[in-house]
Amino acid sequence: MLCPDIRVLRYDLDPAERLAEAEGLALAIGVVIAHSAVLPVRQMQPNTLFGSGQVENIGVWCEQHEAELVIVDGALTPIQQRNLEDKLKRKVIDRTGLILEIFGERAATAEGRLQVELAHLDYQQSRLVRSWTHLERQRGGFGFLGGPGETQIEADRRMIRARMGRLRRELDQVKKTRTLHRDRRGRAPWPVVALVGYTNAGKSTLFNRLTGATVMAEDLLFATLDPTMRAIRLPGVDKVILSDTVGFISDLPTQLVAAFRATLEEVTAADVICHVRDMANPSHTAQKKQVLGVLADLGVIDGETGTSSIPILEVWNKCDLLSAENLAELREAGEGQGAVILSAVTGEGVDLLEAELARQLTGGAREVSFILPLSDGRRIAWLHAHGEVLAETDAGTGDDGPMRRMTVRLNPKELGQFASLS
Numbered sequence: 288m289l290c291p292d293i294r295v296l297r298y299d300l301d302p303a304e305r306l307a308e309a310e311g312l313a314l315a316i317g318v319v320i321a322h323s324a325v326l327p328v329r330q331m332q333p334n335t336l337f338g339s340g341q342v343e344n345i346g347v348w349c350e351q352h353e354a355e356l357v358i359v360d361g362a363l364t365p366i367q368q369r370n371l372e373d374k375l376k377r378k379v380i381d382r383t384g385l386i387l388e389i390f391g392e393r394a395a396t397a398e399g400r401l402q403v404e405l406a407h408l409d410y411q412q413s414r415l416v417r418s419w420t421h422l423e424r425q426r427g428g429f430g431f432l433g434g435p436g437e438t439q440i441e442a443d444r445r446m447i448r449a450r451m452g453r454l455r456r457e458l459d460q461v462k463k464t465r466t467l468h469r470d471r472r473g474r475a476p477w478p479v480v481a482l483v484g485y486t487n488a489g490k491s492t493l494f495n496r497l498t499g500a501t502v503m504a505e506d507l508l509f510a511t512l513d514p515t516m517r518a519i520r521l522p523g524v525d526k527v528i529l530s531d532t533v534g535f536i537s538d539l540p541t542q543l544v545a546a547f548r549a550t551l552e553e554v555t556a557a558d559v560i561c562h563v564r565d566m567a568n569p570s571h572t573a574q575k576k577q578v579l580g581v582l583a584d585l586g587v588i589d590g591e592t593g594t595s596s597i598p599i600l601e602v603w604n605k606c607d608l609l610s611a612e613n614l615a616e617l618r619e620a621g622e623g624q625g626a627v628i629l630s631a632v633t634g635e636g637v638d639l640l641e642a643e644l645a646r647q648l649t650g651g652a653r654e655v656s657f658i659l660p661l662s663d664g665r666r667i668a669w670l671h672a673h674g675e676v677l678a679e680t681d682a683g684t685g686d687d688g689p690m691r692r693m694t695v696r697l698n699p700k701e702l703g704q705f706a707s708l709s
Contacts, residue, residue, distance in 0.1 A: 304570045308537075309360035309382070311487070315389050321352035335374065336367045346375050358385055362538075365414045382538060383410060398461050405454040412447045465553070477518070477673075478648045478700065479528045481554045483582070484563035485574035486534025489604040493563055493631035494531040497641070521645040523675055530557065537577045555585055558700075559647050560599045561640075566617060566628075567608035598647055601626040602640060607633050649675075652698040660687035666708050670695050673704070 302325045310320055326341055335342055336359070345357065356378050357371065363381040371379045380388070387407050394400040482490040494500065498517040515531045530553055554560060562578060564571050582588045588595045603621055606614055607630035614628075621628045627643050629636025654677060659666055670676060674695040682690035697705065 304573075305360065308570075309358065309385075312382075312385050312389060313358055316385075316392055318356065318358070321354050322348050324348070332367075333364075334366065335370050336361070336363060337371075342371070342374055349375060349377055356380070358382075368414065386536070386539070398458075401454055401457055401461065405451060405458060408447050408451050408454070412444065412451075462552075477526045477528050478524070478558040479530060479556060480559045480561060480644060480648075481530045481532060481557035482561050482563055483532055483554055483578060484534060484602075485565065485578055486536050488534065488563045488565040488568075488574070489631045490531055490534065490563045493561075493602070493604065493629075493637075494529060496631050496634060496637055497529055521641050521648070523645050524648055525672055527644070527648065530554075535578050535581045537573070539581070551581070551585055554582070555587055555597070557597055559644060560587070560595075560597050561602050561644075562599055563602045563604050563631075565605050566603045567605040600643060600647065603628045604631055606630045606635065649696070649698055652696045652701075654694055654696050655702065656692060656694045658682045658685075658690050658692050660685060661689045661691055662687060666705070667691065667693070669705065669708060673697075673701055 306323055306325055310323055313320055326337065326345075328337060328341075330338075332338060337345070348354065349357065354377065357375055357380075359371075359379065359381045361382055363371070363379070368379055368381065387403065387410060390399075390403045391407065394403045482494055484490050494515070494517070498519050500515070500517050517529050519527050519529050521527055532551070532554060560582075562575070564575060568574065579588060582595070582599075583590045587597055601624065603617060603626050606617065606628050609617065618628055620626075627636060627640045629640055631637070652675075657666075657670070661667075670693055674697045676693060676695050678692075678694040680692045682692040684690065
């Protein structure tokens with residue numbers, strides 16, 4: 288199978304790194320790569336994207352390697368895709384189609400499958416020159432690599448529009464439900480920490496290390512698709528909600544950004560964002576730029592000033608893959624930037640991350656004294672569960688019986704939550 292990388296646009300990644308990422312995407316759905324190449328496109332051809340000589344070369348490669356699928360790491364118009372398939376006599380998919388196929392296979396929850404199917408239909412409705420079978424298929428994936436299907440274009444368009452309308456209504460309900468859940472968490476005293484980062488940066492491995500969970504964590508792009516939340520304890524913080532999110536990637540299809548907005552908006556409700564970076568990847572700087580771009584699209588980062596409305600803690604992961612010399616340089620750079628350097632695989636540095644998260648979550652905490660009747664077990668128990676009780680002494684007898692003076696350290700959020708119990 289052929290996986291060319293098309294240099295039509297200027298990317299942050301160089302051609303070789305871009306091609307390696309494309310190969311990783313193909314491997315993520317079990318595609319066996321027979322051949323891959325970087326093809327410079329000096330002038331984009333409206334009918335085939337490539338020049339005629341390049342198309343002939345691709346055809347020769349396909350014959351030599353008995354390839355059945357051609358993956359173009361770039362955007363193809365419906366006409367370009369159809370013409371390439373006609374000339375090569377093989378299925379052709381572009382970067383968007385490949386990512387949609389991965390998401391289709393990885394979506395594990397009902398919500399995830401709704402989001403992927405809506406994104407796929409939005410993409411597919413302009414490509415009815417090809418066959419598709421997703422409305423009949425029940426397995427993962429959504430038809431790019433499947434067999435022949437419905438060919439009545441007008442009937443297809445009507446079915447797609449009707450199905451998209453139903454999906455949007457269902458996703459609107461999902462968004463309302465998520466908003467209610469966020470509001471409920473907002474009323475609860477527990478802070479939320481969101482893990483974000485480029486795909487395959489090690490977010491799920493770190494999530495498992497911190498929570499003891501068994502979320503899928505493999506050396507694959509988009510190993511995690513559906514968001515997961517777990518409760519953890521940090522030094523001085525009894526309960527924190529940790530959220531693992533879908534990984535970001537360069538040139539993420541606009542259809543997916545729109546469809547997954549309800550999921551991505553979980554990040555906007557976090558008290559602290561952990562930006563997990565794969566520092567063993569030569570492209571980590573370009574990947575950081577892509578992640579910050581998505582956060583800006585979500586409104587977390589101001590596009591003009593670059594300031595964030597939510598504290599962002601950089602977590603420099605995979606230090607176990609670095610040489611001693613590179614690790615020493617990284618530690619020096621990390622001290623100046625306030626980053627936490629760790630290995631989610633070995634656990635090295637994870638305790639530093641926990642301590643830093645606790646410091647950020649309790650940074651605004653102050654000592655407060657309350658005099659409560661002993662009969663008010665609800666609020667006394669709440670202070671023990673959610674604050675740091677520094678002292679407890681008898682405070683005599685009041686109208687409500689024996690009283691207790693409690694000195695507690697609370698942050699502003701916890702103080703507000705306690706006030707709401709009154």
